[in-house]
Amino acid sequence: MAREIPKGYEPQEIELKWAEYWVEQALFRADADAPPPIFSIVIPPPNVTGSLHIGHMLDHTEIDILTRWHRMRGFNTLYLPGTDHAGISTQRVVVRQLADQGIDYRTLGREEFEKRVWKWKEESGGTITEQMRQIGESCDWSREKFTLSPEMSRAVREAFVRLYEEKLIYRAHYLTNWCPVCLTVLSDLEVVHEERRGNLWHIRYPLAGAEGKSAQTGEPRKYLVVATTRPETMLGDTAVAVHPADERYKDLIGKNVALPLTGRTIPIIADEMVDREFGTGAVKITPAHDPNDFELGRRHHLLEIDVMTDDGKMNAAAGVYAGLERFEARKKIVEDLKELGLLEKVTEHTHAVGLCERSRTIVEPRASTQWFCKMKTLAEPAMAAVERGAIRMVPDNRREEYFNWMRNIRDWTLSRQLWWGHRIPAWYCAENGHVTVAREAPAACGTCGSRNLTQDPDVLDTWFSSGLWPFSTLGWPAETKDLKTYYPTSLLITGYDILFFWVARMIMLGMHFTGEVPFRAVYLHSLVRTGGGEKMSKSKGTGLDPVVLNQQYGTDAMRFCLASMAAPGTDIVLSDDRLAGARNFANKIWNAARFLFLNLEKFEQGGATLEELAGPEVRAQAPYLLNGVVPLSDAWIFARLTAAIEQVNEALANYRFHDAAQCIYQFFWGDFCDWYIEWIKPDLQSAHRDRAFVAWRNLFAVFEAALRLLHPLMPFLTEELWHRLPQKPGAKSIALERFPEAPDRWRSPSALAEFGLLQALITAVRNIRAEMKIDSKKKVAAEVFVVDKIAGTTVESNRDGIMRLGMVSDLKISDKPLPQSGAAVRSTARFDVRIDYTETVDVAAESAKITKELEGLRKAIGSKERQLGDDIFRSRAPEKIIRGLEITLAEQRIEMQKLAERFEQLNQDTHNSR
């Protein structure tokens, strides 16, 4: 076994090796026949043609931590990987590529275009999964899925047909969101709103025929003034609406206006929808280009005139403006109106415009015929599932958001005018227009038998197939073994930004098709943001590339860093400092291991073998006793390890990754390295063989357990070091070992207390030394007084350690309290310690320091005395709190008394010496 550990921790040297090993050995292949308990999780499928970004890194780190943790605790574990065809964004990428080559994708034709996309998918589709392998995600690669594969398609068609048969999917003419760049309709969710400063144009619509009189002034009037933010749509106006009770316009209802620029005559109608307060109280109605107008138009049976082309230009219906881009047309129309004297005024107006989530183009509301899914019916059980806790949502403040959205849910526009995606399984008869919706292409029309059928050219919204993901990936609609074993999945981890897009839809579709929740819990994590608080985005150049960071700092450090910052409910701002901190931690672990093996070599010269010090059976028996007891430092470190294990388990069970990370960090660095290793160093090389054996055995047992504790967070480093320890024959990986479980014999409250005393004592000595500027290499004599017997024994039997770590040449143990003279004394309620040293004390500074401490103590004591003296407090506060206060109060009184004494002495000495 390779024993030498290189001096520096070089993550690149070890990570790739183990990543390959895990994949080759198919270490994480799930066995559906293995016994429960089950832990199953499906990946939020990343875009197949994408590459790993920092958001994935967070997702995947959290997923992998929990997966590894469960696996190590004996769960039958499945982490199912896969990718999404990501219809609109993938199509956009390929369209742009073609455009760069001077090719308009539409000229290629559908079939050829699809071929190109598949080719692109084959070329770049492996990037992200390859990266996932490299960062060692413990997936079952034999079960990898792709949303556009034939088996997923089968599930999609099945779902579509069933919903259609249940009349939950329907085809209708409706006002939808159109993206003139992506050339498709979008669902409401894909439209993002942004406040924009714009104008409100007040336009005069000349009254046609009989000119009315102003209701207020009685003056004859020629115009009706409407206010609009979108003058270019006026070419499609088919009415002007006023409120029926609006006195200003009452007499005009039923009359007509001549639509400027076109001369078309359109009616003035009355509708409750009109807000009398807004603008002029008269509103132009463009049913084909505004959702409100569309509704109103339906009520009043108005004509719908679409004045635009697919790519956002004015069409033939726009007359002379045809061919102009819509915002060019706006300018031109405003100019023309001005010239005609029909522009009454222009005011500033801020309003929200809808943008296409992908292209950031202003979305054009347009009436068109699309496929929709009725959501109300699906939403009910989905809300109920979360309501009754069948799905635990963490953090639970997201529940309200979820309910809110579900309560106000609107029908989902399913069809997309794209070529890349699941084609809608609907066929139209050329003879009679009859629609056949079927799982497979029908041979003939269901009503007339015609064979002249054409399939609907549209594809489904990507999120439709993603919505089936938790069960389609397990074989649905077939009743597979996987589905039976791993569904419902245990947990879903994803960002809260796709709560509605994805999570809500999976719950709805899952409940509907399987009758069960798709996952028992959903953890919605934070987003990784840039320093400025924005969401990281590669397109804006604000993203950090995790691949680069992984190389720079190591994947383990990256994982640890993300975990340590991933407090539920708050966003993460990643920084180089934090990453470096995590890298330093990895280095610390590395070097602790290095220390173990370097020293072991020296020790081995005495004839001991690694096997008898650190073999698996040897470790299992820890802790070892010396002279019939577990040495204090060893009992202490096992007790601390026990606490760490419990805290990590508790933290991970509640998705509190940052707690787990911090706890491990504190244990390994603060307890294990800073105190335990330092404490036992002499024992490891002790000539006293029993003593050395006990030290080595306990050390290895703790170290190996710590590696297992660390493994879910830092898989590579722990795997590497673990393999350098002797293991059971055939043991393949630390990932397949048990997560540490602390046996009761590891617990020791007394060791925690007694070793804690030693730590406080040593720290006090070091503190005096630092304050008095004693050369750190110079040993000095010290005297200590200990209040109680137990502590006395502890100090007495640990003289060596105290002297070594405190750089004390001679330790005298006094049987009475030490005089509180000078700056060389420190006291707590349990001990006094003093250093023999010729003092050169800065009296003023020392006095100020003591004064400040006294002040703090006085405040603390005062508040406790007040509370404890209060009968109401005593009657209402829990016993535990009262007792705790009393103990602390007693301690603080002693400390205060000693400190006051010291203060007095200090000033007296100074006084005398003058």
Place this chain on the structure above:
RNA sequence: GGGCGAUUAGCUCAGUUGGUUAGAGCGCUCCCCUCACACGGGAGAGGUCAAAGGUUCAAGUCCUUUAUCGCCCACCA
């Protein structure tokens, strides 16, 4: 227009059901290149918990108002 969240050390953030002198990392100050680690060791400094009121024996934690910032949802042209 609704809803949600944030405001704690110089910086970035923890602080679960109210309960004993409010924590971490980084940065800062002082000392140390001691034979695992300078990506290190030791000792420190630093906070009236955004403001004001309230509830309570007890408030960083609960309630109200205000200020600043952020996010989500929303068909006022």
